[in-house]
Amino acid sequence: MPSDTLPSRAELWRRLRPCMLGEPKPNTLPGGRSEALRRLHAYDPSAYGRTRNYLDAPVSRLSPYLRHGMISAVEVREHLRTKFPHDSARCEEFLRQLAWRDFFEKVLAWYGRSIDDDLEEPKHGVARSSRLPLDVLHGQTGLPCIDGMLAELFETGYLHNHARLWFAAYLCHFRGVRWQQGAKLFRQFLYDGDIASNSSSWQWVESTFAAKPYFMNRTNIATFSNGRWCDTCRVRCPFDADYPTLQQRLFGGATAPLANPTSAIPLLPPSPDGSPALTSPVPATAELPTSDCGTLDSAPSVQPASDLVWVHDAALSWEDPALKANPTATVVFVIDEPRLRAEPWAAHRWAFVLDGLDDLFQHLPNEHRHLWIGDPVECLSELARRSGAGTIHVSEHPNPWVVETCEILRRTFRVVVHPRPTLAEYTDEPRRFSRYWERVAPQILGYRPKPKSRWHS
Numbered sequence: 001m002p003s004d005t006l007p008s009r010a011e012l013w014r015r016l017r018p019c020m021l022g023e024p025k026p027n028t029l030p031g032g033r034s035e036a037l038r039r040l041h042a043y044d045p046s047a048y049g050r051t052r053n054y055l056d057a058p059v060s061r062l063s064p065y066l067r068h069g070m071i072s073a074v075e076v077r078e079h080l081r082t083k084f085p086h087d088s089a090r091c092e093e094f095l096r097q098l099a100w101r102d103f104f105e106k107v108l109a110w111y112g113r114s115i116d117d118d119l120e121e122p123k124h125g126v127a128r129s130s131r132l133p134l135d136v137l138h139g140q141t142g143l144p145c146i147d148g149m150l151a152e153l154f155e156t157g158y159l160h161n162h163a164r165l166w167f168a169a170y171l172c173h174f175r176g177v178r179w180q181q182g183a184k185l186f187r188q189f190l191y192d193g194d195i196a197s198n199s200s201s202w203q204w205v206e207s208t209f210a211a212k213p214y215f216m217n218r219t220n221i222a223t224f225s226n227g228r229w230c231d232t233c234r235v236r237c238p239f240d241a242d243y244p245t246l247q248q249r250l251f252g253g254a255t256a257p258l259a260n261p262t263s264a265i266p267l268l269p270p271s272p273d274g275s276p277a278l279t280s281p282v283p284a285t286a287e288l289p290t291s292d293c294g295t296l297d298s299a300p301s302v303q304p305a306s307d308l309v310w311v312h313d314a315a316l317s318w319e320d321p322a323l324k325a326n327p328t329a330t331v332v333f334v335i336d337e338p339r340l341r342a343e344p345w346a347a348h349r350w351a352f353v354l355d356g357l358d359d360l361f362q363h364l365p366n367e368h369r370h371l372w373i374g375d376p377v378e379c380l381s382e383l384a385r386r387s388g389a390g391t392i393h394v395s396e397h398p399n400p401w402v403v404e405t406c407e408i409l410r411r412t413f414r415v416v417v418h419p420r421p422t423l424a425e426y427t428d429e430p431r432r433f434s435r436y437w438e439r440v441a442p443q444i445l446g447y448r449p450k451p452k453s454r455w456h457s
């Protein structure tokens with residue numbers, strides 16, 4: 001996309017290289033608020049409740065835009081309620097799913113960085129490995145369905161929710177890998193890769209944030225994928241059994257902690273070349289050099305300013321509260337180089353975010369906007385010093401690096417955190433979605449839904 005407000009894409013790709021996996025490619029998902037609004041207005045959730053569990057269902061694919069704050073969940077809800085004022089049931093299931101995002105953000109706000117540790121004891125006694133097997137990393141497990149999902153993840157940056165559940169169950173329960181390894185892979189490759197929904201969902205599958213582990217069988221995959229892989233599959237299928245048999249095979253029949261957790265280590269299928277499972281190639285943080293703080297602006301002159309607005313990667317909208325409240329302030333986006341060197345994003349994610357940034361910068365009312373690369377605290381402090389700003393504005397977000405950056409900046413500057421509208425007020429500890437939903441559904445839907453016998457999450 002041509003840009004008159006950012007450096008050329010070629011220059012950005014060059015600077016982003018240490019923070020990037022793979023090569024930039026054409027036809028990536030277009031990012032930006034303008035595109036998000038276009039997609040939202042074109043979306044019809046009428047069939048969602050009936051079809052959403054099928055891979056070819058007309059799901060919204062709005063999550064990348066929601067993840068990066070290009071639109072908000074509140075805007076999505078308001079749009080749907082205005083579009084279907086007399087037919088609220090049409091949107092009910094869609095809004096209930098949207099509420100999962102809000103619930104998981106509340107989980108992150110509550111637990112902070114601990115969301116990357118087991119939130120509860122697993123409800124099984126099976127040991128896990130911290131190594132991501134190479135055949136998984138290469139998308140060559142030999143199982144057409146799993147390799148198909150991995151190819152889709154690596155190539156398109158998107159997986160349907162059911163495919164995410166299947167893959168997570170495969171990695172945790174059938175391969176015995178710790179959920180954190182899978183969550184990291186998703187964060188790097190999914191356009192919507194985040195902490196809140198991602199870590200919580202992996203924990204839900206693993207049973208460290210649920211009453212029992214989630215797993216599937218072949219019939220489930222064949223049904224909801226419309227036979228996409230199973231119809232022609234000839235391999236010995238590890239999922240081809242009924243649920244009690246699989247439960248016995250995977251957990252020794254137990255879904256409560258066993259006395260000796262190491263006694264039931266599952267046999268990992270060997271990788272295609274017979275080699276043992278190896279570690280992920282993503283290098284450890286400690287070995288990485290940190291970067292200097294630097295500007296990527298094409299015209300890097302810094303204007304005197306009393307206030308700065310720090311736009312983070314979950315706030316890429318000109319409707320963002322911090323920007324709306326400060327239309328004349330200097331605006332800065334910082335590419336968090338130390339964090340992204342430690343956990344690089346796939347090139348398609350970068351293309352999406354840069355589109356979003358481009359769109360944002362073009363819609364800002366004032367000219368004083370900057371793109372910097374480096375440690376956010378250092379960059380923001382340096383820019384504030386150069387412009388003489390004493391106040392830094394930012395919109396609220398539970399992501400730990402946003403929270404922690406604000407805490408450090410507060411030692412030197414006045415930091416104003418602007419609250420974001422949320423789908424629902426819920427102040428209890430968020431443990432189970434069912435309890436949360438029971439309480440917040442009237443706030444989100446505008447009425448109390450009829451009780452359902454069984455919710456499929």
Ligand SMILES: Cc1cc2nc3c(=O)[nH]c(=O)nc-3n(C[C@H](O)[C@H](O)[C@H](O)COP(=O)(O)OP(=O)(O)OC[C@H]3O[C@@H](n4cnc5c(N)ncnc54)[C@H](O)[C@@H]3O)c2cc1C
Nearest residue numbers: 059060061062063098100101161164192193194197198201
């Ligand atoms: C193992 C695993 C990892 C996941 N990782 C992420 C992640 O990194 N980022 C992310 O945004 N979502 C994640 N999800 C949740 C969910 O799969 C995606 O939000 C959804 O598939 C996105 O596609 P969509 O926008 O077409 O969703 P739709 O089906 O159209 O749903 C509309 C919106 O509702 C929300 N939503 C729907 N289902 C869920 C759900 N189960 N959990 C949370 N929010 C939901 C999303 O914001 C979504 O955009 C994960 C799920 C699993 C099982």
